[in-house]
Amino acid sequence: MVIIGGGMAGLTAATVLGRARRRVAVVDAGRPRNAPAEQVHGFPSRDGIAPGELLRACRSDLKRYDVEQVPGRVVRVDRDRTVELACGRTLQGRHVVCWLRG
Numbered sequence: 001m002v003i004i005g006g007g008m009a010g011l012t013a014a015t016v017l018g019r020a021r022r023r024v025a026v027v028d029a030g031r032p033r034n035a036p037a038e039q040v041h042g043f044p045s046r047d048g049i050a051p052g053e054l055l056r057a058c059r060s061d062l063k064r065y066d067v068e069q070v071p072g073r074v075v076r077v078d079r080d081r082t083v084e085l086a087c088g089r090t091l092q093g094r095h096v097v098c099w100l101r102g
């Protein structure tokens, strides 16, 4: 299973799939849209936390599961679910999860 994007959406998917004993790779380019914000609000139990701190906590939780965290930008996804990163590395999963636009 390859998840493209390691913001809150991708990390949530990775946590759920990791708990379900799936082997997961999360590829993330490290540019979450709320990076300019000083605090996150409306997230139960974490109201006021810095966005980066929340992501770090989520990534740390993933260490319990079979989830590989891959820094990098996906530049191409083929019909056979081969995922190509800008660095040239390729990943292949039975499923590719992606809801990013563009």
Ligand SMILES: Cc1cc2nc3c(=O)[nH]c(=O)nc-3n(C[C@H](O)[C@H](O)[C@H](O)COP(=O)(O)OP(=O)(O)OC[C@H]3O[C@@H](n4cnc5c(N)ncnc54)[C@H](O)[C@@H]3O)c2cc1C
Binding pocket: 004, 005, 006, 007, 008, 009, 010, 027, 028, 029, 030, 031, 032, 033, 034, 035, 036, 037, 039, 040, 041, 042, 043, 072, 073, 074, 075, 100
């Ligand atoms: C200024 C601001 C303040 C906000 N404040 C709040 C708040 O207080 N409370 C709240 O609930 N919501 C808030 N939001 C909304 C919240 O940030 C978004 O709902 C949330 O970040 C969406 O999560 P996401 O994972 O879909 O996207 P993102 O957080 O944008 O993460 C997407 C990730 O995918 C990566 N990515 C993109 N393309 C690729 C690619 N081709 N290959 C690899 N990786 C890729 C990006 O680099 C990024 O790390 C705020 C948004 C903004 C802009």
